[in-house]
Amino acid sequence: xxxxxxxxxxxxxxxxxxxxxxxxxxxxxxxxxxxxxxxxxxxxxxxxxxxxxxxxxxxxxxxxxxxxxxxxxxxxxxxxxxxxxxxxxxxxxxxxxxxxxxxxxxxxxxxxxxxxxxxxxxxxxxxxxxxxxxxxxxxxxxxxxxxxxxxxxxxxxxxxxxxxxxxxxxxxxxxxxxxxxxxxxxxxxxxxxxxxxxxxxxxxxxxxxxxxxxxxxxxxxxx
Amino acid sequence: xxxxxxxxxxxxxxxxxxxxxxxxxxxxxxxxxxxxxxxxxxxxxxxxxxxxxxxxxxxxxxxxxxxxxxxxxxxxxxxxxxxxxxxxxxxxxxxxxxxxxxxxxxxxxxxxxxxxxxxxxxxxxxxxxxxxxxxxxxxxxxxxxxxxxxxxxxxxxxxxxxxxxxxxxxxxxxxxxxxxxxxxxxxxxxxxxxxxxxxxxxxxxxxxxxxxxxxxxxxxxxxxxxxxxxxxxxxxxxxxxxxxxxxxxxxxxx
Ligand code: HEM
Ligand code: SF4
Ligand code: FES
Numbered sequence: 001x002x003x004x005x006x007x008x009x010x011x012x013x014x015x016x017x018x019x020x021x022x023x024x025x026x027x028x029x030x031x032x033x034x035x036x037x038x039x040x041x042x043x044x045x046x047x048x049x050x051x052x053x054x055x056x057x058x059x060x061x062x063x064x065x066x067x068x069x070x071x072x073x074x075x076x077x078x079x080x081x082x083x084x085x086x087x088x089x090x091x092x093x094x095x096x097x098x099x100x101x102x103x104x105x106x107x108x109x110x111x112x113x114x115x116x117x118x119x120x121x122x123x124x125x126x127x128x129x130x131x132x133x134x135x136x137x138x139x140x141x142x143x144x145x146x147x148x149x150x151x152x153x154x155x156x157x158x159x160x161x162x163x164x165x166x167x168x169x170x171x172x173x174x175x176x177x178x179x180x181x182x183x184x185x186x187x188x189x190x191x192x193x194x195x196x197x198x199x200x201x202x203x204x205x206x207x208x209x210x211x212x213x214x215x216x217x218x219x220x221x222x223x
Numbered sequence: 224x225x226x227x228x229x230x231x232x233x234x235x236x237x238x239x240x241x242x243x244x245x246x247x248x249x250x251x252x253x254x255x256x257x258x259x260x261x262x263x264x265x266x267x268x269x270x271x272x273x274x275x276x277x278x279x280x281x282x283x284x285x286x287x288x289x290x291x292x293x294x295x296x297x298x299x300x301x302x303x304x305x306x307x308x309x310x311x312x313x314x315x316x317x318x319x320x321x322x323x324x325x326x327x328x329x330x331x332x333x334x335x336x337x338x339x340x341x342x343x344x345x346x347x348x349x350x351x352x353x354x355x356x357x358x359x360x361x362x363x364x365x366x367x368x369x370x371x372x373x374x375x376x377x378x379x380x381x382x383x384x385x386x387x388x389x390x391x392x393x394x395x396x397x398x399x400x401x402x403x404x405x406x407x408x409x410x411x412x413x414x415x416x417x418x419x420x421x422x423x424x425x426x427x428x429x430x431x432x433x434x435x436x437x438x439x440x441x442x443x444x445x446x447x448x449x450x451x452x453x454x455x456x457x458x459x460x461x462x463x464x465x466x467x468x469x470x471x472x473x474x475x476x477x
Pocket of ligand 1: 019021025175
């Protein structure tokens with residue numbers, strides 16, 4: 001038997017992990033935003049979405065199981081953890097590397113490299129803000145709804161967390177998907193690349209607008 | 224960096240006046256400090272950066288160091304950073320720069336010989352030895368009487384496409400990943416691995432290549448910043464080839 005074939009190919013596995021966890025997180029992120037955006041249709045709409053997400057249709061009394069939200073929060077937390085473990089190998093962690101990156105951007109200001117730097121910066125912001133968000137909703141899942149959420153966002157200062165998180169994560173995820181497509185060769189030529197870049201910018205812009213609009217839409221429900 | 228002007232007012236005016244801001248530093252000279260010097264030159268029709276540099280050296284400053292051999296985009300020795308874009312000096316027309324200000328820097332990431340001259344040769348040689356960038360035939364014993372196996376024209380064309388690399392080092396200097404991690408192989412190494420991977424005469428398997436570039440200094444360390452793809456003066460398909468290798472290498476896990 002060839003011993004080499006038994007060695008775990010960590011580098012390849014980690015790279016795949018980064019892409020797969022990134023894609024899953026992005027899908028979750030965009031679905032999650034659409035669900036939250038139900039507040040734009042009014043309090044009843046969001047109430048219904050929140051209940052349905054707690055699987056109210058499965059429980060006899062129609063109240064559902066708020067702990068489902070807690071389970072989701074833990075799952076997303078684990079995905080982020082996996083994703084960050086690989087990202088740590090790529091982020092410039094030492095002063096020497098940060099200096100090298102800055103100098104490079106100064107000598108050769110290349111567009112897609114700037115994009116990556118934004119992805120790294122927004123990634124770190126998400127890393128700081130997302131766990132707080134996950135903790136807030138994961139620990140009190142029963143409060144999610146038009147009134148509870150509005151209270152959290154506008155009376156308890158939640159918006160201070162959510163605005164930067166929204167901006168950072170929507171930029172990060174769109175650039176991330178763009179990068180996944182390019183790094184695995186799913187876009188053949190430079191033409192598709194230019195179109196993809198445009199698509200990812202539009203996606204970021206739309207999701208940020210919808211997200212901000214949703215935050216504003218909670219305001220009337222915060223008494 | 225301190226600015227220093229060594230200008231001569233050029234006579235027989237016809238073209239516009241160009242200002243060259245050139246990085247100067249001679250590591251061999253004790254006490255020398257990196258600085259930018261400004262040279263002025265009248266533009267002539269069809270002037271390239273290569274022609275301009277030769278005129279500056281001839282007429283203004285014989286100590287200016289830069290490399291060139293073929294002045295036709297073939298030898299790859301004249302690469303430098305021109306107004307923030309790494310490329311070949313002999314293939315860059317001064318007329319491209321509407322402002323008339325041209326900043327020249329040596330390629331980052333290589334050993335500096337002096338001013339605009341860097342040692343790409345040493346890098347390329349070490350790379351070739353590290354990645355074993357030569358053909359490894361299926362059979363080691365050579366039989367001069369055996370007839371060479373034919374190669375499909377499509378494969379020959381694909382190989383020829385990748386063989387166009389002139390080893391100028393632009394893709395290495397344009398890569399921020401490489402600047403942050405010295406041990407990263409860089410695009411040119413991966414392009415050459417892809418070239419042998421495609422070659423039906425090469426006996427190495429995907430598994431063999433995994434041992435060479437299936438790591439974070441190789442294809443899995445590439446962050447797809449695409450400085451290589453966007454600056455290669457030969458327009459080689461780095462994005463495609465590196466993605467191809469990434470898929471190949473990832474497939475060996477399954
Ligand atoms: C909901 C949250 C997140 C989403 C949707 C997301 C999405 C993505 C995607 C799709 C990619 C591309 C994957 C790839 O290159 O293979 C990516 C890359 C990256 N992510 Fe995230 N991510 C999230 C959170 C984070 C966090 C918390 C960090 C913290 C540091 C982070 C840091 C990075 C970095 C540095 C890269 C670039 C990796 C590279 O250059 O190869 N991400 N992300
Ligand atoms: S791949 Fe292009 S940029 Fe890189 S060394 Fe070869 S010719 Fe130069
Ligand atoms: S002098 Fe040979 S490529 Fe420019």
